[in-house]
Amino acid sequence: MKRIIDYDPLSGITTTFDYDPVTDMTIIGREQDVEHILKISKALQNDDAYTRQGFKDDWWHYAIIPNIVIEKWINELGVNAFDKNDRKRVYQLLNDPMYRYLKTTSKHHLPAR
Numbered sequence: 001m002k003r004i005i006d007y008d009p010l011s012g013i014t015t016t017f018d019y020d021p022v023t024d025m026t027i028i029g030r031e032q033d034v035e036h037i038l039k040i041s042k043a044l045q046n047d048d049a050y051t052r053q054g055f056k057d058d059w060w061h062y063a064i065i066p067n068i069v070i071e072k073w074i075n076e077l078g079v080n081a082f083d084k085n086d087r088k089r090v091y092q093l094l095n096d097p098m099y100r101y102l103k104t105t106s107k108h109h110l111p112a113r
Contacts, residue, residue, distance in 0.1 A: 011067045032068035044104035051105045062109055063094050063102045
């Protein structure tokens with residue numbers, strides 16, 4: 001039976017513990033409810049004026065990446081969204097159909113080579 005062993009109210013990430021006696025396997029899981037983040041991303045993605053204003057003000061809000069996705073990228077892909085050296089790969093992931101829903105714009109960023 002899965003049990004909650006920690007909850008971080010700041011990030012909204014819940015850490016769970018589970019044990020499968022059949023396989024003698026302990027499973028530590030991490031979960032985050034990202035529905036509200038995805039709703040914000042979608043609304044901003046559909047607001048061209050928001051992107052235009054960002055360009056006008058010399059900034060571009062390109063995406064909202066939930067903490068749980070950042071953890072997944074680090075653990076499974078070796079991509080750290082906070083590392084400048086991984087910037088090109090982060091943009092590639094955000095433009096991939098699998099993660100495009102995290103973007104706050106319909107535009108496409110081409111990272112410097």
